[in-house]
Amino acid sequence: MLEIKNLTVQVGCREILRDLSLNIERGEVHVLFGPNGCGKTTLLMTLLGFPNYKVTRGSVRLKGVEITTLPTNERVRLGLGMSFQHPPEIRGVKLGEMVNIALGRKEGEIDSEVVGLARRLNISVAFLNRDVNLGFSGGEVKRSEILQLLAQSPDFIMFDEPDSGVDIENIELIGEVMRELLDRNKMPSRREKAGLIITHSGSIMRHLNADRAHVMLDGRIACSGMPDEITRNVMANGFERCVELCKTGRENKEGLE
Numbered sequence: 277m278l279e280i281k282n283l284t285v286q287v288g289c290r291e292i293l294r295d296l297s298l299n300i301e302r303g304e305v306h307v308l309f310g311p312n313g314c315g316k317t318t319l320l321m322t323l324l325g326f327p328n329y330k331v332t333r334g335s336v337r338l339k340g341v342e343i344t345t346l347p348t349n350e351r352v353r354l355g356l357g358m359s360f361q362h363p364p365e366i367r368g369v370k371l372g373e374m375v376n377i378a379l380g381r382k383e384g385e386i387d388s389e390v391v392g393l394a395r396r397l398n399i400s401v402a403f404l405n406r407d408v409n410l411g412f413s414g415g416e417v418k419r420s421e422i423l424q425l426l427a428q429s430p431d432f433i434m435f436d437e438p439d440s441g442v443d444i445e446n447i448e449l450i451g452e453v454m455r456e457l458l459d460r461n462k463m464p465s466r467r468e469k470a471g472l473i474i475t476h477s478g479s480i481m482r483h484l485n486a487d488r489a490h491v492m493l494d495g496r497i498a499c500s501g502m503p504d505e506i507t508r509n510v511m512a513n514g515f516e517r518c519v520e521l522c523k524t525g526r527e528n529k530e531g532l533e
């Protein structure tokens with residue numbers, strides 16, 4: 277589904293991602309950990325094609341199509357979707373109107389299907405009538421992002437800290453909807469969707485039963501493994517030590533072989 281090869285990215289005159297490679301197959305969900313500022317959001321913004329993120333080397337293929345030169349709208353049409361860590365406020369555009377358009381409905385009156393989707397995320401009609409992200413609380417922003425994804429139903433979904441600032445009850449709600457968006461309720465062989473999730477907490481991962489986890493350090497994937505193992509290792513030892521242990525583990529294994 278997604279194949280990133282030797283990706284190097286500059287923001288302004290600084291190199292943020294270096295020689296990063298990552299493969300995510302159809303039906304898989306991967307988790308990305310890493311300390312603040314290591315480049316996680318930069319990776320997602322680059323994949324979506326924001327112009328400030330300059331690809332200086334490498335390639336990205338989505339469903340076999342090279343996307344690094346495509347504008348964002350074409351990437352989205354191809355099936356890419358994202359829930360932002362810090363989405364912008366959009367004055368004068370109501371959330372309900374935006375979701376109407378994402379569902380392919382006419383502008384204007386909010387569609388009953390939009391109201392139905394919103395209800396699943398505990399979002400009221402009054403809330404749908406508010407300007408996008410204007411004065412939304414942290415948790416409301418996250419639920420509004422997930423609502424837009426429900427309407428778009430993308431094939432490859434990137435979630436940038438979908439759980440940060442969300443209360444316990446709403447984490448349950450968001451986790452359930454993410455499960456559905458990523459086909460995690462289906463048998464593995466029937467899963468069509470795939471995704472990449474950035475998170476700092478284990479709570480959302482309990483819902484998703486992810487296939488693989490990675491630790492990013494300084495713009496590179498420094499360690500990969502099974503999500504449970506990596507989570508335990510990061511929680512117990514911190515990011516840098518986790519990566520060291522990951523490397524020595526690999527060396528030991530290689531030594532045995």
Ligand SMILES: Nc1ncnc2c1ncn2[C@@H]1O[C@H](COP(=O)(O)OP(=O)(O)O)[C@@H](O)[C@H]1O
Pocket residue numbers: 287288290292310311312313314315316317318319328
């Ligand atoms: N527009 C920008 N201009 C300059 N530096 C940026 C810009 N966007 C991100 N950065 C820098 O790139 C680094 C990686 O940021 P980011 O990808 O947001 O990290 P993360 O999501 O892992 O916390 C940080 O040092 C950040 O300050």
Ligand SMILES: [Mg+2]
Pocket residue numbers: 316317318361436
């Ligand atoms: Mg970030």
